[in-house]
Amino acid sequence: MQNQATRILSPLDTYRENPADHAPSEIFQPLEPLPDITMPSLLQLGESDWQEEFRGDGDIDAMHQGPGYISPPVDMHFSPSMMDWLDFMDLPDPILPLSTSRAESESTSSALTSIPAEQMHRMRRLWSRQRPKFAGRLMRQLWEQVTHHKSDNIFTAPQASAHDFIHAVSNRRQTSPRSMDEECRTRLAQHCNELDESFRYENSTDDETQSTPRSFLSGSPSDSEEAFPTLEILDSSLDFFFQFFHPILPFMHKSTFDLRNTPSALLLSMCLVGLSYVDRIRTRAFVSRYLNKMMQSCSDDMASQALGQCTASDLLATLASTLIVVYLALGFRDEIDQSQAYMLCAQMLSIADKRGLFAANQGDDPGLQLRQGPSDPEGFWKAWARIESVKRLIFCFVWLDMAYARLMNAAGVIEIDKVELHLPCDDALFDGPTSAGFLNAIQQGAQLTMPRMKIRNFYTTSTPPLSDTSTQILLRGLYLRVIAVRTKLSEEENQCSDPHPVSHAEALAAVDSSIKDIITDVLLLPTTQASVLKGRNRMNALGWHYLCITLTADMDLLEAASGRDGLEAASTALVQVARWSQSASARRAVLHAAQVFDILDSSRIRESYLTRPDLVLFVSALVISQYILVSGQKEGRPDTHSPSSPLPFELLQDIDWTVVGDEGLVTSNGTVPQSAIIDGDPPPATSNAARHFIQLGGPISFAGEVPNCGGVSARKMVRKFAHLMAGFGTWDGSGYSSILKMMCDSVVGDDLVI
Structure with a gap:
């Protein structure tokens, strides 16, 4: 066994980082009284003076000494x-x-x-x-505290006594640590009772809860438990949490998860998410009721921990509970206060930021702490899993910031240009069920530590091939950078009536030159990380194309042209859309939109409130339909039988984006070096044709069909997207399918005059 432990540690012993990359480790000292x-x-x-000075419970100025007293600085x-x-x-x-x-x-x-x-x-x-005493930056000793945490899972509390330990071991022999039992159900019911007492939430959902079908309810005589889920339903909710939610926000280490030692707030939030997957109709009233109360409870818990001293695990458990709650709130926008959910998310991100969780360079070295941690295989595996859980929780914060920034159409809460994170290790290593499998993976070369990544300077250092999860971190971080610049542009447009440049990328660059660096990063991804577009995970390709659309098309303008703000605003917006449609930027946007259709038509994409394939498909529908509406009318239907007429460019075909390069976009330091892109095999003719189309335009075809001119073809294109949308957007919170169906009948007709 000792030899096994030695073999486990050997990969870490050979791991070395440049000491200059790390700030000196500082001893975290809690604020002393x-x-x-x-x-x-x-x-x-005198004694009487003291009693007079401090009588009463109101706010007292302890430094006030009467007239003539000189007040000290604040x-x-x-x-x-x-x-x-x-x-x-x-x-x-x-x-x-x-x-x-x-x-x-x-x-x-x-x-x-x-x-x-x-x-x-x-x-x-x-x-x-x-x-008030505000807590210091947790990051300074985060990994040391996580490594030496006395519980297997970072989100569970250590056993308080030997009696509790014996009791827990006895329970584990009877049931799985992830199986709900009557004791845990009673604890959850008690926590719900406490929420009912603390947060009186009077809403129609209370009445709906009472009328929930009895097959879902328990037979408890208590009013508070009358609509409480049965043991079987709660047990299924945890299974659904790990099967469906965990791939979306993969921070919980399920192999060391023990619900008996998990804080009630965190356990309830996990069950609420699971219940929303079990039966969205029959559980909706219960979930929405306690989602509202959990939002208030999480806010109070974070506020109290920000003002007092708490352990790292307590704070992380509270942040994890809040993360789940604000994610779930994205799907209950009709039942909750949307602004309250946004403010809760902002509070969570602000606390994480103030505690230094987004400044990996200011913390201790997780690899070093791991080497100094437990030496036995079981303990070493669990210490590594705790570190990995926290790393993943931190990047999940970035993902939620992206989701709410997209929802609110505003810049993110986090200052993304300053964010530096530890990249996660391989998902298979994190999801491994046993220490034996973990040991075997290490012996086969699995990496126990990963480098840090700074979103802003991603390409300044050599970057290893990114996993699917790391790619999502980068894509969503880049989106936060784009939407921050887009928010600046929107604010300037509100203050200035002058029309912005035809190219959306040029308009963004006019307000913030950093957009050029962002575009460079986006364009280099297909070259430096080929798996982004060619890998099995099509969600990465979907995210990359969506990023490119946001850089080439003004979505606010296209939505206005589609009737979002009324007929008069639509007519005005269409004039600007017509100008945009004649640009290389518009033609590139059309290519990306068509690729989105092709991906979603041929691949199965897991739906979530983060990925939002329905939103990406809707945006793509606006781009192509508006382009056809205004540009097709001018060009008319091409004569494909004429020898001199150019052949239509087929939108639904594979395109080598390394050949297309920066056509239709502006970049920071000139263009992406074409010599680095086209070396080797000659580029396919279709890619050269795509580059030619972006540069010069020309007729297009969609699935072999050449669009006719004007509103008829635009409506027909919208119907194609609406049909594909029928497989998406049927879950809670999505209305894009209905909007597309309405657009089929309301797109401006052939009598439009530009």
């Missing part, structure tokens, strides 16, 4: 600079002299000890009310 030092003027107060604290300020005060007797004799010190000490303990306690309480 202020010294029990009281002003002499307070010491001179940020007063006992430091050398504070002593200097006191020394300059023109007072009859010096306060806290810089040098005192031993006798004077003893006299002062005696005076301090003469104050009753109760009065000193009240004084300290007043000080804490004057200046």
